[in-house]
Amino acid sequence: MSPSDNKPVSVTAKVRFEHIDKTFNRGSVNEVVLLEDFSLSVREGEFVSVVGSNGSGKTTLLNLLCGTLFPDEGRIYLGELDLTGLKDYERAAWIGRVFQDPARGTCPSLTILENMSLADNKGKSYGLGSGINRRRADFYRSQLELLHLGLEDKLHLPVGALSGGQRQALALLISTLTPIELLVLDEHTAALDPKASDTVMELTEKVVREKGITTIMVTHNLRFAASYGNRILMMHQGRCVLDAAEDEKRQYTITDLLKIFNEISVECGN
Numbered sequence: 001m002s003p004s005d006n007k008p009v010s011v012t013a014k015v016r017f018e019h020i021d022k023t024f025n026r027g028s029v030n031e032v033v034l035l036e037d038f039s040l041s042v043r044e045g046e047f048v049s050v051v052g053s054n055g056s057g058k059t060t061l062l063n064l065l066c067g068t069l070f071p072d073e074g075r076i077y078l079g080e081l082d083l084t085g086l087k088d089y090e091r092a093a094w095i096g097r098v099f100q101d102p103a104r105g106t107c108p109s110l111t112i113l114e115n116m117s118l119a120d121n122k123g124k125s126y127g128l129g130s131g132i133n134r135r136r137a138d139f140y141r142s143q144l145e146l147l148h149l150g151l152e153d154k155l156h157l158p159v160g161a162l163s164g165g166q167r168q169a170l171a172l173l174i175s176t177l178t179p180i181e182l183l184v185l186d187e188h189t190a191a192l193d194p195k196a197s198d199t200v201m202e203l204t205e206k207v208v209r210e211k212g213i214t215t216i217m218v219t220h221n222l223r224f225a226a227s228y229g230n231r232i233l234m235m236h237q238g239r240c241v242l243d244a245a246e247d248e249k250r251q252y253t254i255t256d257l258l259k260i261f262n263e264i265s266v267e268c269g270n
């Protein structure tokens with residue numbers, strides 16, 4: 001099935017997790033009962049930051065959303081589209097994901113132009129002769145200019161020659177090159193130095209705002225979670241222990257978030 005066969009009738013990007021159960025290694029000594037009757041709804045255009053303790057289930061939520069994991073029970077929707085049984089590649093036309101490792105979003109041996117051409121063809125059927133779309137080079141240059149990193153003059157440079165920050169900025173751009181409905185950011189600044197992570201975070205907000213993409217960002221950086229986006233979720237042991245949006249979210253300082261985080265950890269004996 002090609003993704004276009006299953007395009008949602010509505011273009012709303014509202015995400016719904018409905019009554020999700022997820023247990024890893026069921027029946028073994030390593031069994032982890034992570035999600036039980038977990039439900040969550042994200043409105044179209046929301047930029048949600050997800051924070052929480054190690055092992056609280058943040059990445060699992062993203063994996064369930066992107067189709068690299070499947071729930072034991074429950075359903076996951078993107079707008080009207082039931083994603084639950086779709087494989088990751090079947091969801092790729094609608095969902096862009098940027099990973100923690102800058103090496104995962106781009107191919108180092110290919111040039112910036114080649115990487116962008118590949119991303120441009122995401123979700124389309126390939127025929128002989130497709131590949132680098134040189135007529136799109138001007139469009140790629142205009143997109144790269146948005147980053148203000150000078151990459152528009154380096155279209156023929158192999159991506160492996162870029163710094164981690166430049167590469168992550170490119171991965172962000174590439175993941176949003178085609179008109180996706182949901183952007184998933186999986187600790188995408190965690191491997192960068194403080195300056196590069198600030199730059200990538202500023203670019204993230206710019207790209208998300210300009211393209212109006214519904215975004216879910218997992219981060220351990222409470223400063224980013226407090227400063228960016230319009231909703232914050234704090235996860236602990238497979239549950240949302242804090243969910244604040246808009247004005248309520250703006251009331252939370254980093255100190256408040258840290259306090260809640262520490263209180264929850266102490267309550268649970270961590």
Ligand SMILES: Nc1ncnc2c1ncn2[C@@H]1O[C@H](COP(=O)(O)OP(=O)(O)OP(=O)(O)O)[C@@H](O)[C@H]1O
Pocket residue numbers: 024025032034052053054055056057058059060061
């Ligand atoms: N594929 C898997 N197989 C077995 N257990 C898993 C798998 N994926 C996640 N888990 C377990 O589920 C729990 C939640 O993991 P998850 O990676 O979602 O947490 P997280 O909140 O993203 O943590 P971190 O902040 O450390 O990245 C952990 O106990 C983890 O070991």
